[in-house]
Amino acid sequence: MQSIQWQYIFDPELALESLPFILRGVPYTLGIAxxxxxxxxxxxMILALMRLSEFKVLRWAARLxxxxMRGTPTLVFLFLIYFGLPFAGIQFNALTSAxxxxxxxxxAYISEILRSALSSVAKGQWEAAAVLGLNPYVTMKKIILPQAVRIAIPPLSSVLLDVIKGTSLAAMITVNEIFQNARIVGGREHDYMTMYILVALVYWVICSIFSLLQDYLEQISSRYIIN
Known part of the structure; x- marks a missing residue:
């Protein structure tokens, strides 16, 4: 360990100097996410309802x-939108493409979470609502969805955290989010290691804050648990 040259791994002075510039990318990162x-x-939600539909065409269209989307890399799809669509006469700026x-x-991931959450609500809830004379829309809005949301919050939060971290891919199409700003400083100062460690810490703090928000939402939604 004594032979390790720590100054080439992480430079605290450079990190502190660069932090304000790195944080300029936070609005882009959070905005996209x-x-x-x-x-x-x-x-x-639309896809989840299609998956639960009685019509086979809708179910298979949603499945396809x-x-x-789950079977192709996000970066490939990002490149298809930003670099590929212009050949077809359709062009979006980098932020919109992201x-x-x-x-x-x-x-694609959220639809499966919502489908599973909706399916997990006991069918007796629908039957009880029908006995009370509630129409399907009111039943879904007032009874089924509140219970399904309680179940879906943890996995939905995981998707949000994955999207927050995934926004770093937007740097590949020059969106000035956190990671892109870190690359700029790293190239200018010839110290990518410090910048990558710094940006990892920034992502960690952001994700930790949203994890605390998840806990808060779970506490609020617990009122909808049916014993």
Missing amino acids: LTSTMLGIVIG YISF IICFSLNAA
Whole structure:
């Protein structure tokens, strides 16, 4: 251990000097992650309902989409949108391309989480609501969804954390998020090791904050547990 030259692994002075510039990428990182996750939830709910549909065409269309998105690397899909679509006359800027990519990708995972959560609610809840004269929309909104959300919060939080970390891929198409800023400083100072360690710590802090938010949401939603 004495032979290790720690100054070439992590330079605290450079890290402190570079931190403000690195943190400028946080709004991009969180903006992409939160927007993509919210859009992913909307699309994922549609896919989940398609998977639960009585119509075989809808079920298989949803399965095909989910299989494709879960079976292809996110970076490849990001490149297809940003670099490939312009050849077809469709062009998005880097930020929009990143949001589209992460939204469509997250939706595939979210849909399976929501489908599982909805399926886990006892069928007796539907039957009890029908006896009370509630229509399917009210039953879903007031009875089924609150219980399903309680079940879905932990895995949905995991998807959000994965999207937050995955936004680092947006650096490949020049979005000025956290990792891209770290690459810029690393290239300028010829010290990528310090920057990569610093950016790892920044991601860790961000994800830790959202993990605490997950715990808070679980406590709030626990009121919907049916004993």
